[in-house]
Amino acid sequence: MNQHPTVAVIGLGYVGLPLAIAFVESGCRVIGADASPTRVTELRAAASPIDDITDERLAAALAAGLEVHPSADAPLGEAEAVFVCVPTPITDSKDPDLRPVLSAAETIRPALRAGQLIVLQSTTFPGTTTGPFREVLERETGLLAGRDFDLAFAPERVNPGDPASAAKDVPRLVGGTTPEATARAATLLGRVNDRVVQLSSPDAAEMAKLLENVFRNINIAFVNQLALLCERMGLDAWEIIDAAATKPFGFMKFTPGPGVGGHCIPIDPYYLAWRARQFDFTDRFVELAGDINLQMPRHVVDLVTEALNARGRALRGAKVGVLGVAFKPNVQDARTSPAADVLAGLAARGGEVRFHDPHVPTFRDADGVARESVALDTLLAESDVIVVVTAHAAIDWAAVYAEADLVVDTVNSARGRAVRPGQVIRLGAGWSR
Numbered sequence: 138m139n140q141h142p143t144v145a146v147i148g149l150g151y152v153g154l155p156l157a158i159a160f161v162e163s164g165c166r167v168i169g170a171d172a173s174p175t176r177v178t179e180l181r182a183a184a185s186p187i188d189d190i191t192d193e194r195l196a197a198a199l200a201a202g203l204e205v206h207p208s209a210d211a212p213l214g215e216a217e218a219v220f221v222c223v224p225t226p227i228t229d230s231k232d233p234d235l236r237p238v239l240s241a242a243e244t245i246r247p248a249l250r251a252g253q254l255i256v257l258q259s260t261t262f263p264g265t266t267t268g269p270f271r272e273v274l275e276r277e278t279g280l281l282a283g284r285d286f287d288l289a290f291a292p293e294r295v296n297p298g299d300p301a302s303a304a305k306d307v308p309r310l311v312g313g314t315t316p317e318a319t320a321r322a323a324t325l326l327g328r329v330n331d332r333v334v335q336l337s338s339p340d341a342a343e344m345a346k347l348l349e350n351v352f353r354n355i356n357i358a359f360v361n362q363l364a365l366l367c368e369r370m371g372l373d374a375w376e377i378i379d380a381a382a383t384k385p386f387g388f389m390k391f392t393p394g395p396g397v398g399g400h401c402i403p404i405d406p407y408y409l410a411w412r413a414r415q416f417d418f419t420d421r422f423v424e425l426a427g428d429i430n431l432q433m434p435r436h437v438v439d440l441v442t443e444a445l446n447a448r449g450r451a452l453r454g455a456k457v458g459v460l461g462v463a464f465k466p467n468v469q470d471a472r473t474s475p476a477a478d479v480l481a482g483l484a485a486r487g488g489e490v491r492f493h494d495p496h497v498p499t500f501r502d503a504d505g506v507a508r509e510s511v512a513l514d515t516l517l518a519e520s521d522v523i524v525v526v527t528a529h530a531a532i533d534w535a536a537v538y539a540e541a542d543l544v545v546d547t548v549n550s551a552r553g554r555a556v557r558p559g560q561v562i563r564l565g566a567g568w569s570r
């Protein structure tokens with residue numbers, strides 16, 4: 138392999154942009170391509186759209202030769218290897234939506250040439266790389282994967298908001314359609330990762346990625362159910378989980394909350410469930426976990442109703458202030474945040490809903506209603522009840538608990554903060570005493 142290969146990255150988002158920059162920093166020429174004109178414009182202007190890449194690091198990568206092209210114009214034929222990092226969403230009926238992946242394959246096809254390496258990185262069901270993705274790449278080209286070009290799947294492990302997850306020492310997985318393709322992709326990824334684990338096939342690598350994410354989804358559902366039970370039993374799920382987590386082996390800590398969000402955990406399990414059904418197999422764990430996690434935003438709405446009821450008030454007409462709408466703390470990413478269902482559910486029952494999030498200036502709820510973040514002191518002064526959905530470190534929690542009369546805390550943000558008896562109802566624990 139060329140000492141400074143040219144690499145193309147299609148899809149410059151949470152996954153593709155850090156990869157493209159890492160390749161530039163390793164000395165490669167990188168052809169970045171994105172279908173969104175807005176994304177191309179902001180990247181060319183060195184305005185990073187993601188939390189973990191600073192504008193300075195993006196500017197340095199641009200200065201070092203990172204190219205950003207609209208995908209229709211990207212010179213993909215000049216690349217030795219092409220990485221595909223486009224979204225893998227689900228449809229309204231929660232089936233896999235491979236349109237971005239297949240459209241990226243269409244983008245590659247006219248430029249595909251013998252000797253290239255194509256690596257799919259988007260999380261997807263086993264059989265995508267060797268099935269529809271390969272079929273679109275090969276169509277009417279006369280080129281065959283494994284004979285004329287190399288094809289592999291290499292899932293991504295980045296965890297937005299946690300820069301360590303994108304560090305070089307996080308091992309990567311790769312599985313190619315031939316041992317040569319696997320080894321070649323592993324060598325290239327070895328420029329940006331210290332350890333690359335080679336699997337026997339793309340299907341195995343696709344399934345390994347789904348296992349990682351489904352594992353999280355199932356365990357979050359498990360503690361969410363524990364939280365519901367603890368509320369009924371008058372126990373504090375947070376105390377119990379912390380106690381269990383002192384076991385130094387055989388236990389991994391997960392915490393309950395208002396639901397699951399982000400691009401991966403709420404979505405990827407449906408890829409596995411859908412694929413399983415094609416084998417006449419119902420993955421009951423996956424479907425049950427999805428069902429439990431989907432119910433959590435409704436439970437939050439019930440807790441708000443209960444909290445107001447304790448003050449002799451109805452949710453209808455009450456001023457409800459939601460704190461945090463990003464899908465997890467300390468990030469600006471509010472995609473598929475459970476806050477969307479919480480806000481819509483509160484508004485549907487007549488609550489006058491506003492929110493504050495230091496990282497998210499505007500937010501659209503599940504019914505499509507867009508709201509602007511209001512100042513924290515305004516929200517605290519003018520709300521009948523505060524609902525904590527995402528506990529960003531940048532929120533002044535001392536002020537929240539000093540000033541708020543009534544709080545529904547879904548993430549245990551009240552821990553260690555002076556609270557008056559009857560001030561806080563916590564998901565998984567009930568009323569503070």
Ligand SMILES: NC(=O)c1ccc[n+]([C@@H]2O[C@H](COP(=O)([O-])OP(=O)(O)OC[C@H]3O[C@@H](n4cnc5c(N)ncnc54)[C@H](O)[C@@H]3O)[C@@H](O)[C@H]2O)c1
Binds near residue numbers: 151222223259293
């Ligand atoms: N975000 C994460 O934490 C994470 C972690 C691991 C894996 N993944 C997986 O990686 C994949 C990408 O996710 P992401 O979070 O980076 O998505 P993203 O939405 O942040 O970025 C995707 C980019 O691809 C572009 N795009 C969409 N369709 C395109 C097309 N046909 N051609 C060219 N560009 C196109 C979009 O404009 C966008 O800039 C998904 O499969 C996701 O499940 C995401």
